[in-house]
Amino acid sequence: MHPRALPIFFKRLLGFTALLLAAQAQAAPNVSQIINDSADSIVSVHALKWVKVKLPEQYKGVTQDPVYQVFSRMFNTDEIVPATNTEAPIVKKKNQGNGFIIANNGVIVTNYHTIVNANEIYVQLFDKRRLKATVLRTQPKQDLAILKVANNNLPALPLATDINEGEWVLALGANKNGISAGTIVSTLNSQHVQELVTDVDIDSNNSGGPLLNIKGEVLAMNSNLLKAPMGLTRHALIGKLINSKDLHAALPKTWQKLGFSASNIEEKQQKELNLADATGAWVRSITPNSIASHSGLQINDIIIALESQKVVDISDLNALGDFLAEDDSVNLSILRNGERKIIQFTVPKPNNPNDPSNLFTWKKLGLKLRPMSAAQKATVNTTAGVQITEAQNPAMAAGLQVGDFLLNLNQQDIKSIEQIEQTAKGLTSGDTVFVYVVRGAIRQFVGINITD
Missing domain, CATH: 2.40.10.10 (Trypsin-like serine proteases)
Structure with missing residues (x-):
């Protein structure tokens, strides 16, 4: 074995051994059984x-x-x-x-x-x-x-419905060398980001494969391109863990929220609407003063594409929620009286005072924060603190990064995000605040200089 491969080998061996012990301690199914049961999928x-x-x-x-x-x-x-x-x-x-x-x-x-x-x-x-x-x-x-x-009888992996920080996880790939284990460090589940962060070693052998819990359920997808600070790995959440975004279930509630209903096109409607074929989603009703009505969508429009993705039937509209959650807007290609048009669905952003973007912590310090979980507090050996989920200047200029833990602000233990918000509210240009930062083995005070 090449000398450089030894650290990776031992890291995976230790992680896999720890996962076996955790599974045994929690009376969970045997990990070898999980691997065997997942192999066909x-x-x-x-x-x-x-x-x-x-x-x-x-x-x-x-x-x-x-x-x-x-x-x-x-x-x-x-x-x-x-x-x-x-x-x-x-x-x-x-x-x-x-x-x-x-x-x-x-x-x-x-x-x-x-x-x-x-x-x-x-x-x-x-x-x-x-x-x-x-x-x-x-x-x-x-x-x-x-x-x-094109196959309707394939063995599918079950999708997880809950997730917990500190939970043991297993990354798999089609290659037998792709088995890697670790724990969930944190979750990032907002309107625009549905990810979790783990300490699992991901490379080409398991990138693209599933990240499973010890029940053998899919939590997320592995990617050797999604890196996080401190040598950690980001994973895209999959399926039922994403609010209202099951990748293979219908989403009628999303359509109702947008203000329209649609159905598949039958042979009768194809003839009545003078369509070349029966592909697309036929708009049946529009709710007044809804997002659909404001976008210009009309009854009898045929939705034929979401962005560049073709709509064959109404099941393809499932991606509407995904597009709107990621970008707040989506372009729909429609047929109206035989003419192709493009209209835009845009979801207005509510004026939410609790939105992190509206807080002084973001505006003045350049920080979006979340409370530390019990597992994170135990790892860092603290009873209070917060974690950085997003950073911009002046915090970035001070060297702070996403994933850092903040335990102390101006010689005061951080007990809540509200505490930091109250301090940030009174800051003016030229002020400096000091935070105690934990990043892996590094623990130090960092000064954040407030600018206009």
């Missing part, structure tokens, strides 16, 4: 991108040479598409990652970076079957992609 994702290769004049047509093709297969995993003497060869560049099944009808979660800009996507199942996949939707900021394969 974890898949390999293969993305192919077509790239034209420019060759010098004297080498054109070389890809048709049988000797060249034999050696290219031996030493290169890319697939060569033979070209004529006058055309540049096309190389299918391969990218491979992990994924997992979250719905029996073929809904699969994987990393966005695995499939971005791919011309073809295939999913290899546990039994070595290869199925062509299409992209349902993506969330690049969370490195998340949702795929669909």
Whole structure:
């Protein structure tokens, strides 16, 4: 084993051993059983991108040479598409990652970076079957992609309904070397961010795979691109843990909140509306003075796309809640009297005095905070304090980061966020406040200089 691999090996070994002990202590199912039960639901994702290769004049047509093709297969995993003497060869560049099944009808979660800009996507199942996949939707900021394969009888992983800081978790991948264990350090679940932070070691062997609790339920997706301070890892929450955003369940309440109802298009309506086919969602009613009515949506409009994602039937409108939670607005492509139009749904932001963006703690200190959990307090050995969930200047200029714990403000133990808010309210330009910061093994006082 390479010397650099030893620390990672021992870290995973210790984490896995700790998880086994925790599972035994909590009388949970055997971890080996969880791994075995989950194996059939974890898949390999293969993305192919077509790239034209420019060759010098004297080498054109070389890809048709049988000797060249034999050696290219031996030493290169890319697939060569033979070209004529006058055309540049096309190389299918391969990218491979992990994924997992979250719905029996073929809904699969994987990393966005695995499939971005791919011309073809295939999913290899546990039994070595290869199925062509299409992209349902993506969330690049969370490195998340949702795929669909044409199969209605796949083994899906159960989705967790609750989450606890300090909970033991297990990260898996299609590769047997992808098993890694650890604990949940914190959760970040706001209007725009649905993530949790763990100390689990994530690499290419388990990136794109599921993060499971000791019941074998999916908490989140792994990504080797989502890093957090202090060597921690961020994970995108999946399914039932995201408020009103189950990835494969209908969301009629979301439509009611937006102020419209819709249905699938039957053959009769297709003829009456003079449609080329029966794809799309048919708008049946609009609530007066609703978001839908203010956007310009009308009865008998046919919704055919959300942003760039095609709407085949009303189940595809499930993503409306996701789009609006992430961006507060979404563009809908519609057909109205045979003419294609684009309208925008925008959810107005309420003037909430308790919104962190409206607090002096954010405006003057540049900090958004949350109370520390019991598990975090035990780890840091404190009875009070807060954790930074978002930072900007002047806090960032002082060296503070997301994930830092603040235990003391101006020689006073921090017992609540309200306490910091009251101090921040009276600050003026030129003032300095001192906070006691804990970041891993580092514990120190930091001064925040208040500016205009």
